[in-house]
Amino acid sequence: MDTLGDRLSRQFFARNTVTVARNLLGKLLASRLTGTLQAGRIVEVEAYRSADDPASHAYRGPTPRSKIMFAKPGVAYVYFTYGNHYCLNVTTEPVGRAGAVLIRALEPKLGLKQMMRRRKTRNPDNLTNGPGKLTRALGITDKQNGMDLTTSNQFSILDPKRQSIFETVSRTRIGIRSGIEKKWRFYIRDSPYVSRL
DNA sequence: GAGAAGATCTCCT
DNA sequence: GGAGATCTTCTCA
Numbered sequence: 001m002d003t004l005g006d007r008l009s010r011q012f013f014a015r016n017t018v019t020v021a022r023n024l025l026g027k028l029l030a031s032r033l034t035g036t037l038q039a040g041r042i043v044e045v046e047a048y049r050s051a052d053d054p055a056s057h058a059y060r061g062p063t064p065r066s067k068i069m070f071a072k073p074g075v076a077y078v079y080f081t082y083g084n085h086y087c088l089n090v091t092t093e094p095v096g097r098a099g100a101v102l103i104r105a106l107e108p109k110l111g112l113k114q115m116m117r118r119r120k121t122r123n124p125d126n127l128t129n130g131p132g133k134l135t136r137a138l139g140i141t142d143k144q145n146g147m148d149l150t151t152s153n154q155f156s157i158l159d160p161k162r163q164s165i166f167e168t169v170s171r172t173r174i175g176i177r178s179g180i181e182k183k184w185r186f187y188i189r190d191s192p193y194v195s196r197l
Numbered sequence: 198g199a200g201a202a203g204a205t206c207t208c209c210t
Numbered sequence: 211g212g213a214g215a216t217c218t219t220c221t222c223a
Contacts, residue, residue: 046204055204057219065219082205083216089204102204132205175204 004028004039005158010150013073017092017099021047022186024101025168028109028158031138036114038138040106040128044187044194046173048089050098055179058098069098074150078135078142085132088140090149090157104185105129107193130195
């Protein structure tokens with residue numbers, strides 16, 4: 001896993017959520033949760049903050065579910081939604097300030113076979129192009145909620161050794177009813193792996 | 198303790 | 211393009 005790149009540090013995540021979200025594009029999400037190494041390049045994210053963001057789980061202050069967003073940065077926040085799907089976030093901001101970045105889409109890089117088996121499709125464009133799809137492809141569930149991505153040997157985000165140049169597109173977030181004026185969804189232009197344009 | 202909404206996906210038309 | 215699946219979390223009484 002470490003041959004792929006350098007693991008992102010706690011300091012990387014302990015910044016403004018929108019900045020972290022932008023900077024996560026092009027990074028590598030790597031998992032060895034099931035024994036097999038699986039990895040994908042992050043091509044789409046959304047930023048969620050706290051008191052200034054009515055779409056965020058942390059908007060009304062900490063709850064049993066959202067308190068993890070107020071705790072230390074660089075930790076996986078996984079929640080279950082719509083009766084069917086898990087969504088993967090990474091916590092941001094210094095301790096005491098809430099924030100998280102939702103990982104919305106990956107470009108599959110390693111462990112494609114296992115992803116295809118879990119997703120029951122062979123089309124690589126359709127494996128991880130959505131928050132619910134990528135958690136299924138990687139086998140991520142609420143068991144991973146609270147895992148520290150900056151220290152775990154099984155689950156981390158890496159800065160790849162060779163990173164290609166790309167252009168970042170900023171759009172409004174998807175699937176929310178409030179906070180729709182904020183352009184806090186970011187994706188890599190021309191990537192065929194984003195969930196939507 | 199009840200009711201409503203939800204950071205989605207798939208299948209059907 | 212639209213609805214159903216399916217269940218957790220939060221809010222309010």
